[in-house]
Amino acid sequence: MNPLLITTTQAVDPVFKFIIGVSLVLLLGITATMVAFVIRYRRSRAPQPTSRCGGNIWLEIVWTAVPTALVLAMFYYGWSGYLSLRNVPKDALAVTATARQWSWSFTYANGKTSAKLYVPVGKPVLVNLVSLDVLHGFYIPAFRVKHDVVPGMKNHVWFVATKPGSYDLFCSVYCGVGHSAMITSVEAIPPAEFAAWLQQGGGAEHAGKEILEKHGCLGCHSLDGTRKVGPTFKGIWGQPVTVLTDGKERTITVDEAYLRRSILEPNADVVKGFQPVMPTFAGVLKDDEIAAIIGFIRSGGAEAPKPDGARLAKEKGCLACHSLDGSRGVGPTFKGLYHSRVAVWQNGTRLTVVADDDYLRESIRRPAAKIVAGFQPVMPTFPDLKDEEVEALVEFVEAIK
Ligand code: HEC
Ligand code: HEC
Ligand SMILES: [Cu+2]
Secondary structure (H helix, E strand, C coil), rough: CCCCCCCCCCHHHHHHHEEEEEEEHHHHHHHHHHHHHHHHHHCCCCCCCCCCCCCCHHHHHHHHHHHHHHHHHHHHHHHHHHHHHHHHCCCCEEEEEEEEECCCEEECCCCCCCCEEEECCCEEEEEEEEECCCCCEEEEEEHHEEEECCCCCCCCECCCCCCCEEEEECCCCCCCCHHHHHEEEEEEHHHHHHHHHCCCCCCCHHHHHHHHCCCCCHHCCCCCCCCCCCCCCCCCCCCEEEEECCCHHHHECHHHHHHHHHHHCCCCCEEEECCCCCCCCCCCCCHHHHHHHHHHHHCCCCCCCCHHHHHHHHHCCCCHCCCCCCCCCCCCCCCCCCCCEEEECCCCEEEEEECHHHHHHHHHHHHCCCCCCCCCCCCCCCCCCCCHHHHHHHHHHHHCC
């Protein structure tokens, strides 16, 4: 870790200790003086006022100057600590924390989302705070960060986990009946493990494909094995490839270093049988975008895998309101829901429907269309859910017997 880096803990703790220390000294000093005076000048010992003191200029200067110096010192320490909390180190890893009633989800630059905040040990992490509904509070006691998450307002915090481990992450603002469910953790893992975690599953492949589309790679490279202006990406990972390096032929294995070089210096190794027409993407693609592309090619260069309903239900916060074990939460349980008969309110009329595929789909897409009798209409909509994700959730709910 960069030894010059001040962590948020290092920014907050000295100020806290200073203020507590000064307060303790004053509390004890004042209490002791008070007790001594009460005993010494008690009525039985001095029934008549004896001295007549008109004032003491030095005493007054001291008791004005010392407290002023103390509170100014508190302000100075507090302010410089606050600046450390606001000034994010330049190389910080950016993550977006999305708060909704009643769950957290974390989105990384490559599109991967997670219900826990995974971070590499020793690297500063910038967390952008987004609320989809009401006021929440992002709170990690271990790193001394706490910040309101205000709907419609841009906000951020940052921190460094200096030791590997699992740290609690809470919502610090009462945000409705499910508030206590807004608890998750920061998982600090070694940087190499983190890089591997970031690449695997969970939307990284999908993000990789989106980047390929955005930068026009797929105009020259296919994903299905057909030859275009450039070679296909299908199944090339780990395979030998014959290239011309400075006019000399050699065979190398497609690995991370080779892919990176092919993207940044396409003319260094030109695949045999192709023209050196690929433009360089150095300075165009960010490091994490290249990592996402490599992750995508590594995963086979095929379409994104089918979304996992169980994972989605956790990440999207469905399970904060819906139980799997039959118990009643903010919403009805998923247990035994499929094909059961449900009493619902629709436009003020009570009717009974059978919970089939269409009903479940509609319940997720348009929660307000039919309200299950006996429940509040508080289920949020999930506009960012893709169709195949809704299908995965429907399948997941159906499987809870
Ligand atoms: C104008 C067409 C064109 C575009 C656009 C293009 N490439 Fe290429 N690419 C090629 C050609 C031709 C080759 C083979 C010759 C070479 O190695 O330079 C190639 C080779 C590669 C290779 C090595 C493949 C292998 O089988 O060994 C990779 C990886 C690659 N490109 C990635 C990308 C990425 C990522 C993008 C988008 C950011 C991209 N390319 C955009 C034409 C293109
Ligand atoms: C804030 C709490 C909350 C969250 C988060 C939430 N729901 Fe709901 N959900 C409810 C409530 C309350 C109802 C019952 C009232 C209604 O029908 O809108 C409900 C109803 C449903 C129903 C119909 C249940 C039945 O018994 O007929 C389904 C299916 C459903 N939700 C699925 C989901 C899925 C999938 C997610 C996650 C993508 C989700 N919900 C997220 C609160 C929530
Ligand atoms: Cu909250």
